[in-house]
Amino acid sequence: AQSVTQLGSHVSVSEGALVLLRCNYSSSVPPYLFWYVQYPNQGLQLLLKYTSAATLVKGINGFEAEFKKSETSFHLTKPSAHMSDAAEYFCAVSDPNTGNQFYFGTGTSLTVIP
Amino acid sequence: GAVVSQHPSRVICKSGTSVKIECRSLDFQATTMFWYRQFPKQSLMLMATSNEGSKATYEQGVEKDKFLINHASLTLSTLTVTSAHPEDSSFYICSARPGTFSYNEQFFGPGTRLTVL
Numbered sequence: 001a002q003s004v005t006q007l008g009s010h011v012s013v014s015e016g017a018l019v020l021l022r023c024n025y026s027s028s029v030p031p032y033l034f035w036y037v038q039y040p041n042q043g044l045q046l047l048l049k050y051t052s053a054a055t056l057v058k059g060i061n062g063f064e065a066e067f068k069k070s071e072t073s074f075h076l077t078k079p080s081a082h083m084s085d086a087a088e089y090f091c092a093v094s095d096p097n098t099g100n101q102f103y104f105g106t107g108t109s110l111t112v113i114p
Numbered sequence: 115g116a117v118v119s120q121h122p123s124r125v126i127c128k129s130g131t132s133v134k135i136e137c138r139s140l141d142f143q144a145t146t147m148f149w150y151r152q153f154p155k156q157s158l159m160l161m162a163t164s165n166e167g168s169k170a171t172y173e174q175g176v177e178k179d180k181f182l183i184n185h186a187s188l189t190l191s192t193l194t195v196t197s198a199h200p201e202d203s204s205f206y207i208c209s210a211r212p213g214t215f216s217y218n219e220q221f222f223g224p225g226t227r228l229t230v231l
Contacts (some may be wrong), residue, residue, distance in 0.1 A: 032219075036221070041205075041223060041227060043120075043160075043207055043223050044207070044222040044225040046222075049219065090157060090158070102148070102209075102220055104157045105157065107156070109155075113135075
């Protein structure tokens with residue numbers, strides 16, 4: 001089965017600073033990878049996805065992520081944090097061979113300090 | 115496009131009653147819908163997968179008689195929490211996958227907050 005590890009359940013950055021949220025997956029084949037953001041009492045909003053095309057993926061709100069097969073990682077970055085980025089972020093993986101289930105990481109809560 | 119709605123967004127009920135939550139794909143046909151449960155400050159836990167016209171597949175540890183799932187059409191799935199108890203209080207999120215897809219993307223609903231008194 002797939003698994004997703006998000007290092008750091010809580011990350012704090014200053015406004016304007018670099019945001020780096022880590023995600024590692026376990027898979028013997030390149031999976032499909034996703035980053036979602038969740039605001040309080042809301043559902044999940046897709047930030048970006050990797051689907052075996054370009055390894056550097058650009059998403060909404062200035063976020064991007066790079067797929068590194070050798071490191072089995074898909075870290076999320078944003079050059080300059082904004083107060084509105086404060087939210088919960090989830091990394092998810094799905095296996096294109098099984099074609100079914102999403103596996104979610106445990107989430108990272110991002111705090112942006114003014 | 116690819117919008118998923120859930121109704122109701124919040125529900126409060128008494129212990130022992132049943133609650134139905136609807137999940138609709140508004141602008142696409144969803145052959146597969148998923149139901150997740152999320153506890154405070156935790157990740158999403160898949161409860162069940164439902165395919166239109168067939169019985170849902172429940173994850174290990176999820177009581178199928180307590181969480182009834184019906185996927186009667188390509189745009190609607192319902193989750194009924196039967197004889198709800200306070201421990202069933204949670205945030206329930208559905209997602210839907212289009213009938214044609216190339217990368218398994220799921221589109222998520224806004225969630226339903228269930229509080230059982």
